Amino acid sequence: MERLKRLLDEKVAQYNRKDFIKDDPVQFPHQFCDKRDIEIAALLASVIAWGNRKMIINSGQKMLFNIMEGKPYDFIMHGKHRELCGSDNIHRTFFVRDFVYLCNGLQSIYKKHGSMEPLFAGCDVWEGISSLRNELAAANGGASTKHISNPIAGKGKPASACKRLHMMLRWLSRCDGIVDLGIWHDVAPAKLMIPLDVHVARTGRALGLINRTQNDRKTVEELTAQLRAFSPEDPVRYDFALFGVGVAGDEFFKLL
Secondary structure, X not given: OHHHHHHHHHHHHHHOOHHHHHHOHHHOHHHOOOHHHHHHHXXXXXXXXXXXXXXXXXXXXXXXXXXXXXXXXXXXXXXXXXXXXOOOEXXXXXXXXXXXXXXXXXXXXXXXXXXXXXXXXXXXXXXXXXXXXXXXXHOOOOOOOOOOOOOOOEOOEOOEOOHHHXXXXXXXXXXOOOOOOOXXXXXXXXHOOOOOOHHHHHHHHHOOOOOOOOOEHHHHHHHHHHHHHHOOOOHHHHHHHHHHHHHHOXXXXXXX
C-alpha cells in the first residue's frame, strides 16, 4: 500500500495543476471574487457537470454569463430568474425551469443564512447535502428536483453517490492554492467525500480500493475510507489522481 500511495501522490502532483482549470467546470467559480458569487457559480456549474466537458463549459457560460450577465448573486436576489421561460434548454435534461428552481431556493438560502456554508457546518457532508435539498424544496412548494441527488436511500433506491455535490464541496472547502478555491472554513477537508464518477470508480476498482459493484453512497464511503488511510487530513486530494488516470488511460497500472 505504501507503493500505491507514493504512485498516487505522484499522479496528484501531475494532474493538480493550474492548467487543469481551463478544461474543467471549476473554471466558473474561479471567475468570481465575491464569496456568494463563487458559491452560486460552484453549485450551478457542478449541477450540470455530466456528459461532454466541452458541452458542460458551453452550458456553464450560457447560464452564468449569458443569462445571469456575470452577476449571479445580484441576478438571484433581484428575482430576475422569474422573468425566464421555463421550457428553454440549458444543458441536456437541465431546463430553465430547473434553473429557476435552484434560483428560488438560493434566494431563500441567502436571505436566511447569507451563504450556503452554514448548511454544511457542524455536520457531516451527507447531512449538509440533505439540508441543501430540504432548503431548496421548501422554497419551491416542497417539491424536490432530480438535479440535486438524494444522499438518503429510498424505497428500492440506494442512497446516491452525490458525485456533483461532493465535487462542489471539494472546490469550496479544499485550499491548496492550485485548483480548489477553499473559501469555506467551517467544512474541514478531512470530512470531505470523494466525487465518484465513472472514471474514479473504474480506477478505484482496478487498484483494489473498491470492492462494491454499485456506484452509490456506500461505495463513496468505502473508497474515501481507503484514501483517508493515505491522507487523513485531505483524502479527496486523490480525486485528481483517480480521475486523471481514469480519463488518460495512461501507463499507471503497469507501474504497480
